[in-house]
Amino acid sequence: xxxxxxxxxxxxxxxxxxxxxxxxxxxxxxxxxxxxxxxxxxxxxxxxxxxxxxxxxxxxxxxxxxxxxxxxxxxxxxxxxxxxxxxxxxxxxxxxxxxxxxxxxxxxxxxxxxxxxxxxxxxxxxxxxxxxxxxxxxxxxxxxxxxxxxxxxxxxxxxxxxxxxxxxxxxxxxxxxxxxxxxxxxxxxxxxxxxxxxxxxxxxxxxxxxxxxxxxxxxxxxxxxxxxx
Amino acid sequence: xxxxxxxxxxxxxxxxxxxxxxxxxxxxxxxxxxxxxxxxxxxxxxxxxxxxxxxxxxxxxxxxxxxxxxxxxxxxxxxxxxxxxxxxxxxxxxxxxxxxxxxxxxxxxxxxxxxxxxxxxxxxxxxxxxxxxxxxxxxxxxxxxxxxxxxxxxxxxxxxxxxxxxxxxxxxxxxxxxxxxxxxxxxxxxxxxxxxxxxxxxxxxxxxxxxxxxxxxxxxxxxxxxxxxxxxxxxxxxxxxxxxxxxxxxxxxxxxxxxxxxxxxxxxxxxxxxxxxxxxxxxxxxxxxxxxxxxxxxxxxxxxxxxxxxxxxxxxxxxxxxxxxxxxxxxxxxxxxxxxxxxxxxxxxxxxxxxxxxxxxxxxxxxxxxxxxxxxxxxxxxxxx
Numbered sequence: 001x002x003x004x005x006x007x008x009x010x011x012x013x014x015x016x017x018x019x020x021x022x023x024x025x026x027x028x029x030x031x032x033x034x035x036x037x038x039x040x041x042x043x044x045x046x047x048x049x050x051x052x053x054x055x056x057x058x059x060x061x062x063x064x065x066x067x068x069x070x071x072x073x074x075x076x077x078x079x080x081x082x083x084x085x086x087x088x089x090x091x092x093x094x095x096x097x098x099x100x101x102x103x104x105x106x107x108x109x110x111x112x113x114x115x116x117x118x119x120x121x122x123x124x125x126x127x128x129x130x131x132x133x134x135x136x137x138x139x140x141x142x143x144x145x146x147x148x149x150x151x152x153x154x155x156x157x158x159x160x161x162x163x164x165x166x167x168x169x170x171x172x173x174x175x176x177x178x179x180x181x182x183x184x185x186x187x188x189x190x191x192x193x194x195x196x197x198x199x200x201x202x203x204x205x206x207x208x209x210x211x212x213x214x215x216x217x218x219x220x221x222x223x224x225x226x227x228x229x
Numbered sequence: 230x231x232x233x234x235x236x237x238x239x240x241x242x243x244x245x246x247x248x249x250x251x252x253x254x255x256x257x258x259x260x261x262x263x264x265x266x267x268x269x270x271x272x273x274x275x276x277x278x279x280x281x282x283x284x285x286x287x288x289x290x291x292x293x294x295x296x297x298x299x300x301x302x303x304x305x306x307x308x309x310x311x312x313x314x315x316x317x318x319x320x321x322x323x324x325x326x327x328x329x330x331x332x333x334x335x336x337x338x339x340x341x342x343x344x345x346x347x348x349x350x351x352x353x354x355x356x357x358x359x360x361x362x363x364x365x366x367x368x369x370x371x372x373x374x375x376x377x378x379x380x381x382x383x384x385x386x387x388x389x390x391x392x393x394x395x396x397x398x399x400x401x402x403x404x405x406x407x408x409x410x411x412x413x414x415x416x417x418x419x420x421x422x423x424x425x426x427x428x429x430x431x432x433x434x435x436x437x438x439x440x441x442x443x444x445x446x447x448x449x450x451x452x453x454x455x456x457x458x459x460x461x462x463x464x465x466x467x468x469x470x471x472x473x474x475x476x477x478x479x480x481x482x483x484x485x486x487x488x489x490x491x492x493x494x495x496x497x498x499x500x501x502x503x504x505x506x507x508x509x510x511x512x513x514x515x516x517x518x519x520x521x522x523x524x525x526x527x528x529x530x531x532x533x534x535x536x537x538x539x540x541x542x543x544x545x546x547x548x549x550x551x552x553x554x555x556x557x558x559x560x561x562x563x564x565x566x567x568x569x570x571x572x573x574x575x576x577x578x579x580x581x582x583x584x585x586x587x588x589x590x591x592x593x594x595x596x597x598x599x600x601x602x603x604x605x606x607x608x609x610x611x612x613x614x
Binding site: 091 | 563
């Protein structure tokens with residue numbers, strides 16, 4: 001989670017494509033395959049379902065910090081995002097969580113879906129106590145479903161291609177369709193043999209060309225001509 | 230008998246009203262079109278127009294403006310103020326804690342911890358004490374004296390970062406991040422450009438980074454103030470001007486400290502591939518970090534954060550709090566809801582977004598002046614690494 005939070009903020013701060021690719025390659029190289037898969041899921045906008053509405057998150061923050069509602073609104077109007085406002089308003093902490101991104105999503109975030117509101121609140125407040133400032137921003141945004149990472153799909157594909165040493169179109173092909181963030185998905189994504197992509201490569205059909213009867217038809221060759229409407 | 234008592238009581242009420250009216254009209258400091266004015270002492274504090282006598286909290290351009298006949302400022306900040314106001318300004322100085330009397334009004338300076346020589350101004354007249362905070366921070370800073378809590382009846386406080394979202398991370402953490410970023414730039418063969426206001430922030434950064442990573446080069450407007458800091462007894466690691474470097478120097482791994490206004494200028498072009506970072510309290514929120522279009526933002530501020538402001542206000546034990554520049558509305562409401570007597574005061578101190586960092590007029594003026602007069606003459610002619 002710590003490394004993903006760093007990645008999120010660093011991608012957010014720079015608009016240079018080469019720097020963004022480098023940052024993502026670095027993250028994916030050092031992360032576990034499951035973390036890498038979740039990271040790609042979040043980058044492509046396959047966010048986990050929203051578990052808490054933004055209003056509730058604000059309310060819990062007001063209860064924890066004792067800040068009046070009007071001051072919360074003043075703050076939000078400056079920051080612009082509820083998840084980040086709440087993270088900034090919480091008391092500073094020196095603690096930080098070493099648990100991975102996938103641990104946080106699979107063991108802490110997704111189970112919240114089935115809980116009652118009071119249980120969700122208790123679990124969220126407990127999470128705030130474990131996380132550092134930037135981790136809280138990511139966690140809050142995941143809770144209310146507002147996490148958007150500032151990187152284009154094209155650059156993500158380039159980064160995976162660079163990491164795996166595979167052509168860009170192979171990676172782009174493998175990312176098409178539906179996929180679930182799982183370690184096996186990431187492994188198949190960077191799998192060096194790429195027959196799959198070759199087989200599915202569309203045949204480069206000839207474009208329609210004019211037919212000159214004087215050229216004649218070769219004997220034994222089956223050709224047909226359509227009227228062009 | 231009973232009627233007489235009632236009349237006496239009524240008279241007493243009138244008298245009290247009269248007294249309070251006098252005290253209302255005879256405020257020790259008044260808001261005027263030129264700035265905060267003390268009628269009894271006939272002086273202005275940080276005026277934004279030319280006045281006969283100006284008492285200055287610190288040398289930042291929105292507080293120390295040229296053109297006034299006489300200035301009174303701290304001894305600790307006199308070199309910087311001279312650099313900022315020019316050689317012809319009539320500047321009188323007093324040490325922190327030393328009392329000066331102007332027309333019977335006692336004035337003394339007390340450390341504000343903002344930049345070298347920055348002060349809160351304490352004014353005492355007929356037993357009533359007012360303190361004007363100027364800009365201040367509570368955190369320790371090796372390049373200036375630590376903030377001192379001064380008790381008073383009325384406290385005029387700055388409020389640049391007056392919202393609870395502003396809580397500064399520890400300085401150690403920020404400087405560690407800056408060092409990591411610099412090392413990464415060095416390893417990639419890029420120049421690390423750290424954008425920060427020339428006065429105060431730049432010197433605090435230079436004093437705080439790890440100089441063993443590489444050489445530190447400064448823009449002339451920063452370097453001139455580095456010299457002033459050193460001459461005032463503040464230890465800073467060695468810094469150089471780019472003009473001192475050998476021709477065709479490889480700038481990879483060098484740290485360049487420059488004001489934000491030169492980020493896209495011709496001056497920057499000689500350095501080659503660079504990573505830009507900015508050090509400012511505004512870098513705490515994503516929205517402002519992104520708006521600055523730099524690669525990294527470090528939330529290092531020379532202003533007090535929300536807890537710092539509240540602590541400073543509490544420690545004055547003031548009966549009246551006047552709040553100026555920045556988020557005054559929320560701060561005044563918060564104070565009034567929490568048992569204090571507060572109101573906002575309008576000044577032209579620009580505590581607004583990025584003002585300290587992006588005032589191009591100020592930066593170009595100083596740059597032009599210093600590039601012509603100091604770049605070649607005053608700075609040591611030693612060869613840079």
